[in-house]
Amino acid sequence: MREVVVLGVGMTRFGKHPDKGLKELGTEAIWNAVEDANIPPKDIPIIYVANAMGQQLTELRGTIAQHVVSHAGFMGMPVINVENACSGGSTALRSCILEVASGNYDVAMAVGVEKMCIADTARSAAAMAFGTILGKFGFMFVGLYAMNLRRLMEKYGLTREHFAKVVVKNTKNGALNPYAQFRQPRTMEEILNSRVVSDPLTLLMCSTMADGGAAAIVTTRDKAAKYSSKTPITIAACELVSGTPTSADAVHVPIETRASRQAYEKAGVGPEDIDVVECHDAMAPAELLIYEELGLCGEGEAGRWIDEGKTEINGVVAVNPSGGLASKGHPVSATGLAQISEIVWQLRGEAGERQVPNAKIGMTENAGGWVMDDNAACAITILKK
Amino acid sequence: METKLGDKFEGKKRVPVEEGLFHQPQATGEEPYLIAAKCKKCGFTDFPGTPVCPRCVEPGTMEEAHIGKKGKLETFSIVRSALPGFTSPSIQSYVKLEEGPVIWSLITGVEPSEDALKIGMDLELVISKVRDDEDGNEIISYQYQPVKGS
Numbered sequence: 001m002r003e004v005v006v007l008g009v010g011m012t013r014f015g016k017h018p019d020k021g022l023k024e025l026g027t028e029a030i031w032n033a034v035e036d037a038n039i040p041p042k043d044i045p046i047i048y049v050a051n052a053m054g055q056q057l058t059e060l061r062g063t064i065a066q067h068v069v070s071h072a073g074f075m076g077m078p079v080i081n082v083e084n085a086c087s088g089g090s091t092a093l094r095s096c097i098l099e100v101a102s103g104n105y106d107v108a109m110a111v112g113v114e115k116m117c118i119a120d121t122a123r124s125a126a127a128m129a130f131g132t133i134l135g136k137f138g139f140m141f142v143g144l145y146a147m148n149l150r151r152l153m154e155k156y157g158l159t160r161e162h163f164a165k166v167v168v169k170n171t172k173n174g175a176l177n178p179y180a181q182f183r184q185p186r187t188m189e190e191i192l193n194s195r196v197v198s199d200p201l202t203l204l205m206c207s208t209m210a211d212g213g214a215a216a217i218v219t220t221r222d223k224a225a226k227y228s229s230k231t232p233i234t235i236a237a238c239e240l241v242s243g244t245p246t247s248a249d250a251v252h253v254p255i256e257t258r259a260s261r262q263a264y265e266k267a268g269v270g271p272e273d274i275d276v277v278e279c280h281d282a283m284a285p286a287e288l289l290i291y292e293e294l295g296l297c298g299e300g301e302a303g304r305w306i307d308e309g310k311t312e313i314n315g316v317v318a319v320n321p322s323g324g325l326a327s328k329g330h331p332v333s334a335t336g337l338a339q340i341s342e343i344v345w346q347l348r349g350e351a352g353e354r355q356v357p358n359a360k361i362g363m364t365e366n367a368g369g370w371v372m373d374d375n376a377a378c379a380i381t382i383l384k385k
Numbered sequence: 386m387e388t389k390l391g392d393k394f395e396g397k398k399r400v401p402v403e404e405g406l407f408h409q410p411q412a413t414g415e416e417p418y419l420i421a422a423k424c425k426k427c428g429f430t431d432f433p434g435t436p437v438c439p440r441c442v443e444p445g446t447m448e449e450a451h452i453g454k455k456g457k458l459e460t461f462s463i464v465r466s467a468l469p470g471f472t473s474p475s476i477q478s479y480v481k482l483e484e485g486p487v488i489w490s491l492i493t494g495v496e497p498s499e500d501a502l503k504i505g506m507d508l509e510l511v512i513s514k515v516r517d518d519e520d521g522n523e524i525i526s527y528q529y530q531p532v533k534g535s
Contacts, residue, residue, distance in 0.1 A: 122468065122469045125468055126468050126469070129468055133403070133433075134489055135468075136402050136403060136524075137402060137489075137491055137515055137526060138464075138467060138468060138471035138472075138475050138477075138491065138515065138516070139477065139489070140464050140466060140467070140468070140477070142462075142464065142466065143462045143464040143475075143477040144477075146462035146464070147460040147461060147462050147477065147478070147479060148460070150460045150461065150462060150504075151459075151460045154460070154504055195465075196463075196465055197464075197465060197466050198462045198463070198464040198465065198466065198477075199462055199463050199465075199499065200462075201462075244439075245429065245431065245439040245440060246486075246487065247429050247430070247440075247485065247486070248481075248485030248486060248487070249428065249429075249485065372431065372435075372439075373487070373488075373489065
């Protein structure tokens with residue numbers, strides 16, 4: 001297998017885009033990535049496009065990938081549709097990496113695009129919930145996150161204040177991110193006093209629906225030097241797993257832990273080597289669970305970590321310098337590639353005011369869906385300067 | 386909102402949220418149960434039941450199992466947001482069943498307040514209404530309620 005690098009990334013601003021549909025959002029993300037990669041567009045021989053909700057929420061009823069890329073001017077090459085709930089973007093990237101690593105192609109482009117802010121957003125909410133059969137019972141993803149966080153409160157004595165601190169950190173970061181949906185830093189009081197959505201979670205702890213697109217172009221190290229003078233970012237690992245059965249007679253290893261262990265092994269690094277992480281905090285306090293699941297902190301240490309500011313931009317390991325899902329917005333299939341974009345900018349030193357000092361190794365964690373009491377998918381990508 | 390035997394609603398039908406998930410008592414003295422599947426080989430039990438054991442991955446090892454009459458509250462949230470047609474607030478939970486599996490369920494028969502719900506409290510299975518559908522039918526499902534006096 002050949003070593004694969006990220007040549008270019010690009011995204012749209014996340015948020016409400018009433019004047020843009022999937023085709024327009026995808027086109028903007030694609031051309032931002034093409035420009036960043038400095039690659040002649042005709043040198044891109046294969047494209048994978050992730051979308052989860054277009055068939056339910058837009059007028060497009062199939063082959064959304066081809067509709068999107070042809071709008072951007074790309075026709076003739078193999079174009080593959082990817083759906084893997086919120087993990088779709090990373091799943092598309094993984095396939096692109098394999099195309100290049102295997103020698104099948106020298107360049108590949110991954111795109112993630114989602115349109116959720118439609119006239120009747122109740123339909124968007126239903127489309128999310130009915131991704132699992134529990135939708136029929138009134139299941140809400142926010143309730144699932146809330147229940148997992150309550151377990152953490154019971155087990156380690158974590159409090160609502162710990163949860164709010166994560167939001168304080170992430171909204172401070174998000175305020176510095178021009179691509180973020182919400183750019184207002186929030187105080188502890190505002191967060192704790194906002195409406196309870198699903199206790200212990202309040203409104204300001206939760207991500208919202210958004211429209212958006214993101215893209216990444218990958219190639220080999222040699223080819224990268226030919227196209228661009230920017231630092232090529234090595235993909236040290238991009239591991240995808242699905243959920244496992246839960247049972248009373250066996251310890252259930254969290255999906256994030258399984259995926260990250262696999263990724264650390266492949267990349268030849270450990271959690272202590274990671275400088276910057278973009279993680280899937282669809283409800284911001286879930287970061288605390290993820291610190292432990294990724295091995296960043298030890299068991300029961302997440303509360304102390306947020307208290308001591310260890311995951312701030314200037315901390316031991318910066319987590320969600322982009323602002324995370326709750327600040328950035330969560331257009332589900334675009335999220336994974338937006339995480340990749342952020343880590344690439346951080347490792348190149350292009351992240352402006354939210355730059356993590358001296359970042360050399362970064363990681364993304366992108367989980368999605370809910371099937372038989374585990375996430376449907378989880379992808380971990382480790383990138384190196 | 387517990388179902389009483391012999392309830393009749395003029396023009397209203399009681400429709401299970403999904404077929405094959407639970408048994409609704411048909412006669413006095415009968416109790417409801419969940420229709421799960423248990424692996425004859427490794428004992429893995431899942432609900433809703435699947436035809437192939439995900440641990441053994443061999444055909445023909447799963448058999449129907451009737452479980453879930455009792456359980457304990459493992460974690461919960463009072464969800465104050467709902468999809469159209471569903472009521473808010475709802476109590477969403479994970480229930481650890483006597484037989485081992487931990488399942489997602491709505492909680493009923495108790496005030497949606499943090500004071501009324503205690504992790505570890507004893508729960509019992511009931512078949513009751515989740516919502517009314519667009520045609521005015523009652524959509525019924527398995528749910529759990531606190532055991533009185535626990």
